[in-house]
Amino acid sequence: MEELRFCPACGGDLLRRRPEGDEHERLVCTACGRIHYQNPVLVVGSVCLHEGRVLLCRRAIAPQKGLWTIPAGFLELGESPEEGAVREAFEEARARIRIDGLLAVYSVRRIGQIQLIYRARLAAPEIAAGPESLEVALFDWRRIPWDALAFPTVHWALRRVMALGEGDGPLVPEANPGGRDPEPLPPARGADA
Ligand SMILES: [Zn+2]
Numbered sequence: 001m002e003e004l005r006f007c008p009a010c011g012g013d014l015l016r017r018r019p020e021g022d023e024h025e026r027l028v029c030t031a032c033g034r035i036h037y038q039n040p041v042l043v044v045g046s047v048c049l050h051e052g053r054v055l056l057c058r059r060a061i062a063p064q065k066g067l068w069t070i071p072a073g074f075l076e077l078g079e080s081p082e083e084g085a086v087r088e089a090f091e092e093a094r095a096r097i098r099i100d101g102l103l104a105v106y107s108v109r110r111i112g113q114i115q116l117i118y119r120a121r122l123a124a125p126e127i128a129a130g131p132e133s134l135e136v137a138l139f140d141w142r143r144i145p146w147d148a149l150a151f152p153t154v155h156w157a158l159r160r161v162m163a164l165g166e167g168d169g170p171l172v173p174e175a176n177p178g179g180r181d182p183e184p185l186p187p188a189r190g191a192d193a
Contacts, residue, residue, distance in 0.1 A: 003038075004036055007029035007031060007032060007034060010029060012029045012031025012032055013029070014036065015028055015030055019035055038112075039112075040107075040114050041112060041114070042081065042113075042114050042116065043114070043115040044072065044074075044088065044116050044118075045073070045085055045117050046071060047103060047117065047118070047119050047120065047157050047160075048070070048071065048120045048122055049122070050121065050122040050138055053139055053140050053141070054070075054138065054141065055089075055093055055095060055122065055127060055136065055139075056068045056069065056070065056137060056138075057070070057135075058134040058135045059132065059150055060131070060133055061132050064151065068145050068148050068150060068154075069149065070117070070157060071089040071092040071093050072088055073092070085099060086120075091130045092129075092130045092132050093129070094126070094127055094128040094129070094130055095127045095136075096122065096123040096124050096126075097120040097121065097122055098122075099120050100118065100120055100121060101171035101173075102116065102117075103157060103173060104117040104160055104174045104175070105174075107175070107176055108181060109181050110184060115153055117153070119161060119171060144158060151182075152182030152183060153182055156176075156182070160174055
């Protein structure tokens with residue numbers, strides 16, 4: 001992860017040190033003394049189902065441009081995670097969705113992300129590529145482009161829905177399979193990142 005070098009408040013140099021009474025090293029401004037806490041960010045997304053098919057978006061932007069993903073993105077201030085997932089589905093696929101429930105909570109420490117992935121249904125069949133997508137499509141489960149998925153957690157989320165089936169039974173959210181962080185993307189595919 002990229003680390004801040006200058007104080008966002010005053011432009012002073014930042015140093016890593018442990019403030020008095022704190023258990024952790026923090027970025028502290030040498031000029032104004034402000035402490036800049038850095039914490040994981042929340043990504044929200046959804047596996048959206050419609051008549052036995054699943055909605056995927058082909059990315060128009062880095063990282064992983066040209067590869068397929070589920071609608072997902074950073075939670076905005078003032079949003080609930082569910083509202084964020086609904087917004088992302090509209091922004092990336094012009095899809096109106098209804099959230100079913102929480103499918104998974106994935107942790108990607110390498111990039112400081114916690115991902116909340118929901119299972120959802122299309123409230124209307126119309127979809128279209130938003131500005132961050134080259135194209136969007138509903139894929140039959142037998143035709144998922146497994147070798148052209150953008151991120152490991154997209155694999156995980158799709159496999160989780162396949163394992164659960166599309167039924168209306170209660171969802172039990174899963175954590176990282178095996179408790180491991182996802183492997184970094186191989187260089188050839190990560191070149192775009
Ligand atoms: Zn400062």
